[in-house]
Amino acid sequence: MRFTTQRRLDDGVLERDFLLGDVPGILWTTESASAPAPLILLGHPGGLRAMYPRLVTRARSCVAEGFAAATVELPGCGDRPRSATADEARADLRRAVRAGEPVDEIVDRLVLPLVDAAVPEWRGALDALLALPDIGGPVGYAGGVMAIGVRLAVVEPRISAALLFAGSFVPRSMVEEARRVSIPLLVLLQWDDEDNDRQMALDLFDAFGTRQKTLHANTGGHTGVPAFEGESGNRFFARHLT
Amino acid sequence: MRFTTQRRLDDGVLERDFLLGDVPGILWTTESASAPAPLILLGHPGGLRAMYPRLVTRARSCVAEGFAAATVELPGCGDRPRSATADEARADLRRAVRAGEPVDEIVDRLVLPLVDAAVPEWRGALDALLALPDIGGPVGYAGGVMAIGVRLAVVEPRISAALLFAGSFVPRSMVEEARRVSIPLLVLLQWDDEDNDRQMALDLFDAFGTRQKTLHANTGGHTGVPAFEGESGNRFFARHLT
Numbered sequence: 340m341r342f343t344t345q346r347r348l349d350d351g352v353l354e355r356d357f358l359l360g361d362v363p364g365i366l367w368t369t370e371s372a373s374a375p376a377p378l379i380l381l382g383h384p385g386g387l388r389a390m391y392p393r394l395v396t397r398a399r400s401c402v403a404e405g406f407a408a409a410t411v412e413l414p415g416c417g418d419r420p421r422s423a424t425a426d427e428a429r430a431d432l433r434r435a436v437r438a439g440e441p442v443d444e445i446v447d448r449l450v451l452p453l454v455d456a457a458v459p460e461w462r463g464a465l466d467a468l469l470a471l472p473d474i475g476g477p478v479g480y481a482g483g484v485m486a487i488g489v490r491l492a493v494v495e496p497r498i499s500a501a502l503l504f505a506g507s508f509v510p511r512s513m514v515e516e517a518r519r520v521s522i523p524l525l526v527l528l529q530w531d532d533e534d535n536d537r538q539m540a541l542d543l544f545d546a547f548g549t550r551q552k553t554l555h556a557n558t559g560g561h562t563g564v565p566a567f568e569g570e571s572g573n574r575f576f577a578r579h580l581t
Numbered sequence: 582m583r584f585t586t587q588r589r590l591d592d593g594v595l596e597r598d599f600l601l602g603d604v605p606g607i608l609w610t611t612e613s614a615s616a617p618a619p620l621i622l623l624g625h626p627g628g629l630r631a632m633y634p635r636l637v638t639r640a641r642s643c644v645a646e647g648f649a650a651a652t653v654e655l656p657g658c659g660d661r662p663r664s665a666t667a668d669e670a671r672a673d674l675r676r677a678v679r680a681g682e683p684v685d686e687i688v689d690r691l692v693l694p695l696v697d698a699a700v701p702e703w704r705g706a707l708d709a710l711l712a713l714p715d716i717g718g719p720v721g722y723a724g725g726v727m728a729i730g731v732r733l734a735v736v737e738p739r740i741s742a743a744l745l746f747a748g749s750f751v752p753r754s755m756v757e758e759a760r761r762v763s764i765p766l767l768v769l770l771q772w773d774d775e776d777n778d779r780q781m782a783l784d785l786f787d788a789f790g791t792r793q794k795t796l797h798a799n800t801g802g803h804t805g806v807p808a809f810e811g812e813s814g815n816r817f818f819a820r821h822l823t
Binding site: 530541544545549550551552553554555556557558565567570571574578 | 772783786787791792793794795796797798799800807809812813816820
Protein backbone atom coordinates (compact mmCIF):
# COMPACT_ATOMS: atom_id res chain seq x y z
CA MET A 340 0.00 0.00 0.00
CA ARG A 341 1.50 3.27 -1.14
CA PHE A 342 0.08 6.67 -0.15
CA THR A 343 0.28 9.07 -3.09
CA THR A 344 -1.25 12.34 -1.86
CA GLN A 345 -2.83 13.61 1.32
CA ARG A 346 -5.13 16.52 2.10
CA ARG A 347 -6.39 18.00 5.36
CA LEU A 348 -10.13 18.67 5.04
CA ASP A 349 -11.39 21.59 7.08
CA ASP A 350 -13.14 19.49 9.73
CA GLY A 351 -10.00 17.74 10.97
CA VAL A 352 -10.34 14.87 8.52
CA LEU A 353 -7.19 13.54 6.88
CA GLU A 354 -7.84 12.28 3.35
CA ARG A 355 -5.17 10.07 1.78
CA ASP A 356 -5.11 8.63 -1.73
CA PHE A 357 -3.36 5.30 -2.02
CA LEU A 358 -2.41 2.65 -4.53
CA LEU A 359 -2.61 -1.01 -3.71
CA GLY A 360 -0.76 -2.54 -6.64
CA ASP A 361 -2.56 -0.71 -9.43
CA VAL A 362 -5.83 -0.31 -7.53
CA PRO A 363 -6.44 3.28 -6.40
CA GLY A 364 -8.22 3.97 -3.15
CA ILE A 365 -8.91 6.68 -0.58
CA LEU A 366 -8.60 6.57 3.19
CA TRP A 367 -10.23 9.04 5.56
CA THR A 368 -9.18 9.26 9.21
CA THR A 369 -9.35 11.85 11.93
CA GLU A 370 -6.24 13.93 12.60
CA SER A 371 -6.85 13.64 16.33
CA ALA A 372 -7.20 9.89 16.88
CA SER A 373 -6.39 8.70 20.38
CA ALA A 374 -6.87 5.00 19.63
CA PRO A 375 -7.12 2.81 16.52
CA ALA A 376 -10.52 3.43 14.93
CA PRO A 377 -13.05 0.88 13.70
CA LEU A 378 -13.18 0.93 9.90
CA ILE A 379 -16.06 1.36 7.47
CA LEU A 380 -15.46 0.28 3.89
CA LEU A 381 -17.46 2.52 1.57
CA GLY A 382 -18.94 0.67 -1.39
CA HIS A 383 -19.92 2.46 -4.59
CA PRO A 384 -20.92 1.65 -8.18
CA GLY A 385 -17.47 2.36 -9.65
CA GLY A 386 -15.78 5.55 -10.75
CA LEU A 387 -14.14 7.15 -7.71
CA ARG A 388 -13.79 10.54 -9.37
CA ALA A 389 -17.50 10.80 -10.24
CA MET A 390 -18.56 9.33 -6.91
CA TYR A 391 -16.16 11.50 -4.87
CA PRO A 392 -18.67 14.14 -3.69
CA ARG A 393 -21.02 11.52 -2.27
CA LEU A 394 -18.18 9.39 -0.86
CA VAL A 395 -16.47 12.27 0.93
CA THR A 396 -19.78 13.33 2.52
CA ARG A 397 -20.30 9.82 3.86
CA ALA A 398 -16.65 9.54 4.90
CA ARG A 399 -16.74 12.82 6.86
CA SER A 400 -19.87 11.68 8.64
CA CYS A 401 -18.18 8.36 9.50
CA VAL A 402 -15.05 10.09 10.81
CA ALA A 403 -17.17 12.49 12.87
CA GLU A 404 -18.66 9.44 14.59
CA GLY A 405 -15.26 7.97 15.43
CA PHE A 406 -14.76 5.62 12.47
CA ALA A 407 -12.12 5.51 9.76
CA ALA A 408 -13.48 5.13 6.22
CA ALA A 409 -11.89 3.77 3.08
CA THR A 410 -12.79 2.84 -0.46
CA VAL A 411 -11.09 1.33 -3.52
CA GLU A 412 -11.83 1.64 -7.22
CA LEU A 413 -13.76 -1.22 -8.82
CA PRO A 414 -12.22 -3.34 -11.62
CA GLY A 415 -12.88 -1.83 -15.07
CA CYS A 416 -14.03 1.50 -13.61
CA GLY A 417 -12.65 5.02 -13.23
CA ASP A 418 -8.99 5.22 -14.28
CA ARG A 419 -8.54 1.42 -14.30
CA PRO A 420 -8.34 -0.50 -17.60
CA ARG A 421 -11.84 -0.92 -19.08
CA SER A 422 -13.34 -4.32 -19.73
CA ALA A 423 -14.98 -4.49 -23.15
CA THR A 424 -17.33 -7.29 -22.06
CA ALA A 425 -18.39 -5.40 -18.93
CA ASP A 426 -18.97 -2.19 -20.90
CA GLU A 427 -21.06 -4.14 -23.39
CA ALA A 428 -23.09 -5.81 -20.61
CA ARG A 429 -23.62 -2.40 -18.97
CA ALA A 430 -24.98 -0.98 -22.24
CA ASP A 431 -27.15 -4.07 -22.75
CA LEU A 432 -28.57 -3.70 -19.25
CA ARG A 433 -29.41 -0.04 -19.79
CA ARG A 434 -31.19 -0.91 -23.05
CA ALA A 435 -33.08 -3.85 -21.52
CA VAL A 436 -34.24 -1.87 -18.49
CA ARG A 437 -35.44 0.98 -20.71
CA ALA A 438 -37.28 -1.49 -22.96
CA GLY A 439 -38.75 -3.38 -19.98
CA GLU A 440 -37.11 -6.60 -21.16
CA PRO A 441 -35.84 -9.43 -18.93
CA VAL A 442 -32.42 -8.69 -17.47
CA ASP A 443 -31.39 -11.86 -15.63
CA GLU A 444 -28.90 -13.10 -18.22
CA ILE A 445 -27.33 -9.63 -18.63
CA VAL A 446 -27.09 -9.15 -14.86
CA ASP A 447 -25.24 -12.48 -14.56
CA ARG A 448 -22.90 -11.46 -17.37
CA LEU A 449 -22.21 -8.04 -15.80
CA VAL A 450 -22.28 -8.61 -12.05
CA LEU A 451 -20.86 -12.10 -11.42
CA PRO A 452 -17.42 -11.36 -12.97
CA LEU A 453 -17.38 -7.97 -11.21
CA VAL A 454 -18.01 -9.61 -7.83
CA ASP A 455 -15.41 -12.31 -8.51
CA ALA A 456 -12.81 -9.68 -9.41
CA ALA A 457 -13.66 -7.00 -6.84
CA VAL A 458 -14.08 -9.03 -3.65
CA PRO A 459 -10.45 -10.27 -3.47
CA GLU A 460 -9.31 -6.67 -4.02
CA TRP A 461 -11.47 -5.38 -1.17
CA ARG A 462 -10.10 -8.16 1.05
CA GLY A 463 -6.56 -7.23 0.05
CA ALA A 464 -7.34 -3.59 0.89
CA LEU A 465 -8.61 -4.75 4.26
CA ASP A 466 -5.30 -6.56 4.94
CA ALA A 467 -3.37 -3.39 4.17
CA LEU A 468 -5.71 -1.02 6.01
CA LEU A 469 -5.84 -3.10 9.19
CA ALA A 470 -2.04 -3.11 9.25
CA LEU A 471 -2.03 0.71 9.64
CA PRO A 472 -1.50 1.95 13.21
CA ASP A 473 -4.53 4.27 13.21
CA ILE A 474 -7.01 1.57 12.16
CA GLY A 475 -8.17 -1.17 14.48
CA GLY A 476 -11.32 -3.10 13.93
CA PRO A 477 -14.07 -4.16 13.85
CA VAL A 478 -14.96 -3.50 10.23
CA GLY A 479 -18.22 -2.61 8.51
CA TYR A 480 -19.12 -2.45 4.83
CA ALA A 481 -21.50 0.28 3.65
CA GLY A 482 -22.97 0.94 0.24
CA GLY A 483 -23.25 -0.71 -3.16
CA VAL A 484 -22.59 -2.67 -5.33
CA MET A 485 -25.21 -4.80 -3.53
CA ALA A 486 -23.78 -8.07 -4.84
CA ILE A 487 -20.23 -7.17 -3.73
CA GLY A 488 -21.55 -6.42 -0.25
CA VAL A 489 -23.39 -9.75 -0.13
CA ARG A 490 -20.31 -11.74 -1.19
CA LEU A 491 -18.07 -9.83 1.28
CA ALA A 492 -20.55 -10.43 4.09
CA VAL A 493 -20.38 -14.16 3.38
CA VAL A 494 -16.66 -14.68 2.79
CA GLU A 495 -14.90 -12.04 4.88
CA PRO A 496 -15.03 -12.87 8.60
CA ARG A 497 -13.46 -9.55 9.58
CA ILE A 498 -16.62 -7.71 8.44
CA SER A 499 -18.94 -7.54 11.45
CA ALA A 500 -21.89 -5.60 10.06
CA ALA A 501 -23.01 -4.35 6.66
CA LEU A 502 -25.22 -1.58 5.38
CA LEU A 503 -26.20 -2.63 1.86
CA PHE A 504 -27.66 -0.21 -0.66
CA ALA A 505 -30.23 -2.10 -2.74
CA GLY A 506 -29.62 0.10 -5.73
CA SER A 507 -28.24 -2.43 -8.19
CA PHE A 508 -29.29 -5.73 -9.70
CA VAL A 509 -28.17 -8.90 -7.94
CA PRO A 510 -27.77 -12.16 -9.89
CA ARG A 511 -30.55 -14.58 -8.90
CA SER A 512 -27.95 -17.24 -8.13
CA MET A 513 -26.73 -15.03 -5.28
CA VAL A 514 -30.01 -15.42 -3.38
CA GLU A 515 -28.58 -18.70 -2.12
CA GLU A 516 -25.45 -16.85 -1.06
CA ALA A 517 -27.61 -14.36 0.83
CA ARG A 518 -29.00 -17.18 2.97
CA ARG A 519 -25.48 -17.72 4.33
CA VAL A 520 -25.08 -14.12 5.58
CA SER A 521 -25.07 -14.19 9.38
CA ILE A 522 -23.84 -10.70 10.36
CA PRO A 523 -26.21 -7.81 11.27
CA LEU A 524 -27.53 -6.09 8.14
CA LEU A 525 -29.18 -2.78 7.38
CA VAL A 526 -30.55 -2.71 3.83
CA LEU A 527 -31.42 0.63 2.21
CA LEU A 528 -33.98 0.51 -0.59
CA GLN A 529 -35.13 3.45 -2.67
CA TRP A 530 -38.77 2.51 -3.30
CA ASP A 531 -38.92 4.15 -6.74
CA ASP A 532 -35.38 3.27 -7.85
CA GLU A 533 -35.30 3.39 -11.64
CA ASP A 534 -32.07 1.30 -11.72
CA ASN A 535 -33.27 -1.61 -9.67
CA ASP A 536 -35.92 -4.30 -9.30
CA ARG A 537 -37.90 -3.66 -6.12
CA GLN A 538 -39.33 -7.16 -5.84
CA MET A 539 -35.88 -8.67 -6.30
CA ALA A 540 -34.56 -6.45 -3.50
CA LEU A 541 -37.40 -7.56 -1.20
CA ASP A 542 -36.82 -11.23 -2.10
CA LEU A 543 -33.14 -10.79 -1.31
CA PHE A 544 -33.92 -9.12 2.02
CA ASP A 545 -36.20 -12.05 2.81
CA ALA A 546 -33.45 -14.52 1.91
CA PHE A 547 -30.71 -13.09 4.15
CA GLY A 548 -30.02 -15.72 6.79
CA THR A 549 -29.00 -13.32 9.55
CA ARG A 550 -31.23 -12.96 12.57
CA GLN A 551 -30.57 -9.22 12.76
CA LYS A 552 -31.70 -7.57 9.55
CA THR A 553 -33.46 -4.26 9.03
CA LEU A 554 -34.83 -2.79 5.82
CA HIS A 555 -35.18 0.97 5.41
CA ALA A 556 -37.25 1.80 2.34
CA ASN A 557 -37.78 5.43 1.37
CA THR A 558 -39.75 7.11 -1.39
CA GLY A 559 -37.65 8.48 -4.20
CA GLY A 560 -35.31 7.39 -6.96
CA HIS A 561 -31.80 5.94 -7.01
CA THR A 562 -29.97 9.07 -5.88
CA GLY A 563 -32.70 10.32 -3.53
CA VAL A 564 -31.63 8.60 -0.29
CA PRO A 565 -32.78 11.01 2.46
CA ALA A 566 -30.06 12.71 4.51
CA PHE A 567 -31.38 11.21 7.75
CA GLU A 568 -30.34 7.74 6.51
CA GLY A 569 -26.72 8.88 6.94
CA GLU A 570 -27.21 9.35 10.69
CA SER A 571 -29.23 6.18 10.78
CA GLY A 572 -26.36 4.23 9.21
CA ASN A 573 -23.91 5.69 11.73
CA ARG A 574 -26.16 4.58 14.59
CA PHE A 575 -26.34 1.09 13.06
CA PHE A 576 -22.53 0.85 12.96
CA ALA A 577 -22.23 2.38 16.44
CA ARG A 578 -24.46 -0.45 17.72
CA HIS A 579 -22.43 -3.17 16.05
CA LEU A 580 -18.84 -1.91 15.74
CA THR A 581 -18.22 -0.03 19.00
CA MET B 582 -62.71 15.24 30.02
CA ARG B 583 -62.46 14.23 33.62
CA PHE B 584 -59.18 13.24 35.28
CA THR B 585 -59.75 10.33 37.66
CA THR B 586 -56.32 9.51 39.11
CA GLN B 587 -52.78 10.78 38.74
CA ARG B 588 -49.38 9.30 39.51
CA ARG B 589 -45.87 10.72 39.49
CA LEU B 590 -43.56 8.23 37.79
CA ASP B 591 -40.00 8.31 39.04
CA ASP B 592 -38.53 10.04 35.99
CA GLY B 593 -40.56 13.25 36.38
CA VAL B 594 -43.41 11.98 34.23
CA LEU B 595 -46.94 12.79 35.32
CA GLU B 596 -49.41 10.03 34.39
CA ARG B 597 -53.10 10.90 34.49
CA ASP B 598 -56.05 8.57 33.85
CA PHE B 599 -59.06 10.30 32.36
CA LEU B 600 -62.59 9.61 31.19
CA LEU B 601 -63.99 11.26 28.11
CA GLY B 602 -67.68 10.40 28.41
CA ASP B 603 -67.33 6.69 29.11
CA VAL B 604 -64.06 6.27 27.19
CA PRO B 605 -61.05 5.76 29.46
CA GLY B 606 -57.68 7.15 28.50
CA ILE B 607 -54.24 8.00 29.87
CA LEU B 608 -52.20 11.18 29.47
CA TRP B 609 -48.46 11.43 30.10
CA THR B 610 -46.76 14.81 30.45
CA THR B 611 -43.59 16.09 32.03
CA GLU B 612 -43.85 17.69 35.46
CA SER B 613 -41.40 20.36 34.40
CA ALA B 614 -42.91 21.70 31.17
CA SER B 615 -41.94 25.24 30.29
CA ALA B 616 -44.14 25.49 27.19
CA PRO B 617 -47.07 23.54 25.73
CA ALA B 618 -45.73 20.26 24.32
CA PRO B 619 -46.41 18.67 20.96
CA LEU B 620 -48.59 15.60 21.40
CA ILE B 621 -48.16 12.00 20.31
CA LEU B 622 -51.28 9.83 20.29
CA LEU B 623 -50.29 6.26 21.13
CA GLY B 624 -52.26 3.69 19.17
CA HIS B 625 -52.63 0.08 20.38
CA PRO B 626 -54.69 -3.02 19.61
CA GLY B 627 -57.18 -2.50 22.44
CA GLY B 628 -57.07 -3.39 26.14
CA LEU B 629 -55.27 -0.58 27.97
CA ARG B 630 -54.63 -2.68 31.07
CA ALA B 631 -52.87 -5.47 29.14
CA MET B 632 -51.07 -2.97 26.90
CA TYR B 633 -50.02 -0.72 29.80
CA PRO B 634 -46.39 -1.93 30.17
CA ARG B 635 -45.63 -1.32 26.50
CA LEU B 636 -47.58 1.94 26.39
CA VAL B 637 -45.91 3.45 29.45
CA THR B 638 -42.45 2.57 28.06
CA ARG B 639 -43.27 4.37 24.82
CA ALA B 640 -44.89 7.27 26.69
CA ARG B 641 -41.85 7.79 28.95
CA SER B 642 -39.61 7.82 25.92
CA CYS B 643 -41.88 10.40 24.23
CA VAL B 644 -41.94 12.62 27.33
CA ALA B 645 -38.14 12.38 27.65
CA GLU B 646 -37.94 13.81 24.12
CA GLY B 647 -40.22 16.76 24.94
CA PHE B 648 -43.56 15.38 23.77
CA ALA B 649 -46.78 14.73 25.65
CA ALA B 650 -48.34 11.32 24.99
CA ALA B 651 -51.91 10.12 25.30
CA THR B 652 -54.04 7.12 24.49
CA VAL B 653 -57.70 6.09 24.73
CA GLU B 654 -59.33 2.67 25.01
CA LEU B 655 -60.78 1.22 21.81
CA PRO B 656 -64.51 0.48 21.43
CA GLY B 657 -65.41 -3.03 22.65
CA CYS B 658 -62.03 -3.49 24.39
CA GLY B 659 -60.67 -3.48 27.95
CA ASP B 660 -63.32 -2.37 30.46
CA ARG B 661 -65.65 -1.03 27.77
CA PRO B 662 -68.84 -2.94 26.81
CA ARG B 663 -67.94 -5.87 24.54
CA SER B 664 -69.34 -6.20 21.04
CA ALA B 665 -70.56 -9.74 20.34
CA THR B 666 -70.10 -9.32 16.58
CA ALA B 667 -66.54 -8.00 17.02
CA ASP B 668 -65.65 -10.82 19.42
CA GLU B 669 -67.03 -13.35 16.94
CA ALA B 670 -65.08 -11.78 14.06
CA ARG B 671 -61.92 -11.77 16.17
CA ALA B 672 -62.32 -15.50 16.88
CA ASP B 673 -63.09 -16.19 13.22
CA LEU B 674 -59.92 -14.29 12.18
CA ARG B 675 -57.77 -16.25 14.60
CA ARG B 676 -59.19 -19.55 13.27
CA ALA B 677 -58.80 -18.51 9.62
CA VAL B 678 -55.19 -17.33 10.07
CA ARG B 679 -54.28 -20.56 11.86
CA ALA B 680 -55.94 -22.62 9.10
CA GLY B 681 -54.33 -20.52 6.35
CA GLU B 682 -57.75 -19.61 4.96
CA PRO B 683 -58.68 -16.33 3.24
CA VAL B 684 -59.38 -13.53 5.72
CA ASP B 685 -60.59 -10.59 3.62
CA GLU B 686 -64.28 -10.90 4.51
CA ILE B 687 -63.53 -11.39 8.22
CA VAL B 688 -61.12 -8.44 8.26
CA ASP B 689 -63.82 -6.22 6.73
CA ARG B 690 -66.34 -7.43 9.33
CA LEU B 691 -63.89 -6.83 12.21
CA VAL B 692 -61.90 -3.76 11.24
CA LEU B 693 -64.24 -1.47 9.29
CA PRO B 694 -66.77 -1.05 12.17
CA LEU B 695 -63.86 -0.64 14.62
CA VAL B 696 -62.35 2.16 12.51
CA ASP B 697 -65.73 3.84 12.08
CA ALA B 698 -66.33 3.77 15.84
CA ALA B 699 -62.82 4.52 17.08
CA VAL B 700 -61.76 7.39 14.83
CA PRO B 701 -64.42 9.88 16.04
CA GLU B 702 -63.44 9.01 19.62
CA TRP B 703 -59.75 9.70 18.95
CA ARG B 704 -60.73 12.99 17.32
CA GLY B 705 -62.87 13.84 20.35
CA ALA B 706 -59.92 13.03 22.60
CA LEU B 707 -57.79 15.33 20.47
CA ASP B 708 -60.28 18.19 20.98
CA ALA B 709 -60.10 17.69 24.75
CA LEU B 710 -56.33 17.19 24.93
CA LEU B 711 -55.50 20.22 22.81
CA ALA B 712 -57.68 22.34 25.12
CA LEU B 713 -55.33 21.53 28.06
CA PRO B 714 -52.79 24.24 28.90
CA ASP B 715 -49.77 21.90 28.85
CA ILE B 716 -50.46 20.55 25.36
CA GLY B 717 -49.89 22.55 22.23
CA GLY B 718 -49.43 20.97 18.90
CA PRO B 719 -48.51 19.71 16.38
CA VAL B 720 -49.81 16.19 16.81
CA GLY B 721 -48.48 12.81 15.75
CA TYR B 722 -50.10 9.36 15.79
CA ALA B 723 -47.95 6.35 16.65
CA GLY B 724 -48.82 2.69 16.70
CA GLY B 725 -51.58 0.30 15.71
CA VAL B 726 -54.37 -0.44 14.84
CA MET B 727 -52.94 0.19 11.34
CA ALA B 728 -56.38 0.90 9.81
CA ILE B 729 -57.25 3.44 12.54
CA GLY B 730 -53.97 5.23 11.87
CA VAL B 731 -54.65 5.30 8.13
CA ARG B 732 -58.15 6.73 8.58
CA LEU B 733 -56.91 9.32 11.12
CA ALA B 734 -54.10 10.35 8.79
CA VAL B 735 -56.68 10.99 6.06
CA VAL B 736 -59.49 12.70 7.99
CA GLU B 737 -57.78 14.53 10.87
CA PRO B 738 -55.92 17.61 9.65
CA ARG B 739 -54.41 18.26 13.08
CA ILE B 740 -52.26 15.12 12.75
CA SER B 741 -49.00 16.16 11.07
CA ALA B 742 -47.07 12.88 10.96
CA ALA B 743 -47.79 9.25 11.69
CA LEU B 744 -45.76 6.22 12.69
CA LEU B 745 -47.91 3.24 11.73
CA PHE B 746 -47.28 -0.25 13.06
CA ALA B 747 -48.11 -2.73 10.29
CA GLY B 748 -49.06 -5.39 12.78
CA SER B 749 -52.74 -5.81 11.95
CA PHE B 750 -54.85 -6.61 8.91
CA VAL B 751 -56.17 -3.70 6.90
CA PRO B 752 -59.36 -4.04 4.84
CA ARG B 753 -58.50 -4.07 1.12
CA SER B 754 -60.99 -1.25 0.53
CA MET B 755 -58.75 0.99 2.62
CA VAL B 756 -55.91 0.80 0.08
CA GLU B 757 -57.78 3.53 -1.79
CA GLU B 758 -57.93 5.53 1.44
CA ALA B 759 -54.16 5.09 1.83
CA ARG B 760 -53.64 6.85 -1.51
CA ARG B 761 -55.12 10.00 0.06
CA VAL B 762 -52.62 10.13 2.94
CA SER B 763 -50.36 13.14 2.41
CA ILE B 764 -48.55 13.55 5.75
CA PRO B 765 -45.06 12.13 6.45
CA LEU B 766 -45.25 8.45 7.40
CA LEU B 767 -42.95 5.99 9.08
CA VAL B 768 -44.27 2.43 8.76
CA LEU B 769 -42.91 -0.29 11.06
CA LEU B 770 -43.20 -3.84 9.78
CA GLN B 771 -42.19 -6.98 11.65
CA TRP B 772 -40.99 -9.17 8.78
CA ASP B 773 -42.11 -12.44 10.44
CA ASP B 774 -45.31 -11.12 12.03
CA GLU B 775 -47.59 -14.08 12.66
CA ASP B 776 -50.65 -11.78 13.00
CA ASN B 777 -50.30 -9.95 9.72
CA ASP B 778 -50.01 -10.34 5.96
CA ARG B 779 -46.58 -9.10 4.84
CA GLN B 780 -47.50 -8.64 1.19
CA MET B 781 -50.61 -6.67 2.16
CA ALA B 782 -48.44 -4.41 4.35
CA LEU B 783 -46.02 -3.83 1.45
CA ASP B 784 -48.92 -3.14 -0.95
CA LEU B 785 -50.32 -0.64 1.53
CA PHE B 786 -46.92 1.05 1.92
CA ASP B 787 -46.74 1.30 -1.85
CA ALA B 788 -50.23 2.81 -1.99
CA PHE B 789 -49.68 5.63 0.50
CA GLY B 790 -49.93 8.87 -1.44
CA THR B 791 -47.53 10.89 0.68
CA ARG B 792 -44.21 11.94 -0.80
CA GLN B 793 -42.41 11.33 2.50
CA LYS B 794 -42.79 7.72 3.52
CA THR B 795 -40.28 5.37 5.11
CA LEU B 796 -40.63 1.67 5.84
CA HIS B 797 -38.62 0.06 8.63
CA ALA B 798 -38.84 -3.73 8.43
CA ASN B 799 -37.13 -5.85 11.06
CA THR B 800 -36.77 -9.57 11.56
CA GLY B 801 -38.93 -11.02 14.28
CA GLY B 802 -42.54 -11.59 15.23
CA HIS B 803 -45.40 -9.29 16.20
CA THR B 804 -44.05 -8.32 19.62
CA GLY B 805 -40.36 -8.33 18.66
CA VAL B 806 -39.95 -4.71 17.51
CA PRO B 807 -36.29 -3.88 18.35
CA ALA B 808 -35.69 -1.29 21.07
CA PHE B 809 -33.79 0.99 18.65
CA GLU B 810 -37.03 1.59 16.73
CA GLY B 811 -38.25 3.56 19.77
CA GLU B 812 -35.44 6.10 19.35
CA SER B 813 -35.95 6.00 15.64
CA GLY B 814 -39.64 6.91 16.07
CA ASN B 815 -38.71 9.78 18.37
CA ARG B 816 -36.30 11.14 15.76
CA PHE B 817 -39.02 10.87 13.11
CA PHE B 818 -41.40 12.93 15.26
CA ALA B 819 -38.65 15.38 16.19
CA ARG B 820 -38.13 16.01 12.44
CA HIS B 821 -41.81 16.59 11.76
CA LEU B 822 -43.37 17.94 14.96
CA THR B 823 -40.75 20.27 16.39
